[in-house]
Amino acid sequence: MKHEYIIGIDGGGSHCRAVLQSSDGKIVGEGVSGASNIMSDPQQALQSIVSACKAAIADANLSLSLSNVVVMAGLAGANIPKAKTYFLSLPMPFKRIHVMSDLHAACFGAHEGASGGLIICGTGSAATCHRDGTFKDIGGYGLSLGDNGSAAWLGLQAVKITLLTMDGVHQESALAKRVVEQLQARTASDVVTITSSYKPSHYGELAPLVTACHEAGCKTATEIIREGARYIHSIIITLNEYYRSFCKTAGDSSVMPVCVVGGLAQTYIPLLPNDIQQSLCAPKTNAQRGAIGYFLQVESAKR
Known part of the structure; x- marks a missing residue:
């Protein structure tokens, strides 16, 4: 499945960074917000993710709603299954959201999947x-x-x-x-x-x-x-x-x-x-791009 817009997230204990990627693989917008550790404060994490995504869309100067984008989020605390399950149970404004550890997203990006x-x-x-x-x-x-x-x-x-x-x-x-x-x-x-x-x-x-x-x-x-x-x-x-x-x-x-x-x-x-x-x-690239790269690899393996 081809996704027109994907947002990659690097969410840590202090900052949440987002990049908006178009279907041709280009980064068209970026955004930054506050803390997004889903184990220590899942509600705050979701607020920060939403804020960073909105900022990335605004940076791209697109009339795009969150319900139109797929989010692949590398988040602090996602290595704890209970924290990840609870976070994903919260009401989400996105078309789809997938969560992985911010550590895994950063590693995948740093070595570009190698x-x-x-x-x-x-x-x-x-x-x-x-x-x-x-x-x-x-x-x-x-x-x-x-x-x-x-x-x-x-x-x-x-x-x-x-x-x-x-x-x-x-x-x-x-x-x-x-x-x-x-x-x-x-x-x-x-x-x-x-x-x-x-x-x-x-x-x-x-x-x-x-x-x-x-x-x-x-x-x-x-x-x-x-x-x-x-x-x-x-x-x-x-x-x-x-x-x-x-x-x-x-x-x-x-x-x-x-x-x-x-x-x-x-x-x-x-x-x-x-x-x-x-x-x-x-590192060859950042965690935001690493999250997107991992998502696309998994999606490709499903075909």
């Missing part, structure tokens, strides 16, 4: 390895259970260290001072009260304090950043071990290309061992 691995370190963190239509995931369990190395994780670590500093357990640091200033807190109780309702996106907003203090030479911030980099390193090793085990079965000894993407990628990559840095590659 085999490869991808690590996202944005608001959240997760990794996957793709080969022959199959994905092997690592992480992506949310901030309370993981998301090491993510922006939200950096922010959470900064708050924890700030509280320990205020208690006298840690020495004063530039990072703790910046966190207190950002939160406009005077006491540890203030910090707890202010952050009691925080979502991952809120903690993610504190991550720039960690990276800025790290770049300015704050040892406390640098240790947090280095811990995040060690985690990314361990994930790359794990992905390669999985890939090598698959290759033994398939009789393929090629090296897996890996992309590290997200807002913290350029913070972590320089801290990785040189041999690991040399094995990394840049």
Whole structure:
């Protein structure tokens, strides 16, 4: 079936990005909106998706309604079946909507459907390895259970260290001072009260304090950043071990290309061992196009 218009979505913990593709494969419009994690806030996610789609249509200057478009959405939280099922039960304004993990969409786009691995370190963190239509995931369990190395994780670590500093357990640091200033807190109780309702996106907003203090030479911030980099390193090793085990079965000894993407990628990559840095590659295209490409591949396989 030929679809006249398809919207590809990359929905994460902080932003939702949409591209509108016409039947000839051209991107004719783009749009951006807010958070779209369907596990942490499915209602907000749907609002953000609708907003981003409307913005993409407006950008294309088309008199097109949402009921006329097919949406292929790569969304944070879609790796959790219960979250995906509930989200798809919500009333949708689209002609059709299909959902996949934002991680899978990003990986498929990064390698344009070919085999490869991808690590996202944005608001959240997760990794996957793709080969022959199959994905092997690592992480992506949310901030309370993981998301090491993510922006939200950096922010959470900064708050924890700030509280320990205020208690006298840690020495004063530039990072703790910046966190207190950002939160406009005077006491540890203030910090707890202010952050009691925080979502991952809120903690993610504190991550720039960690990276800025790290770049300015704050040892406390640098240790947090280095811990995040060690985690990314361990994930790359794990992905390669999985890939090598698959290759033994398939009789393929090629090296897996890996992309590290997200807002913290350029913070972590320089801290990785040189041999690991040399094995990394840049993504060929984005998650929005990856979502569309995956959708078209699946549709083609059905014919």
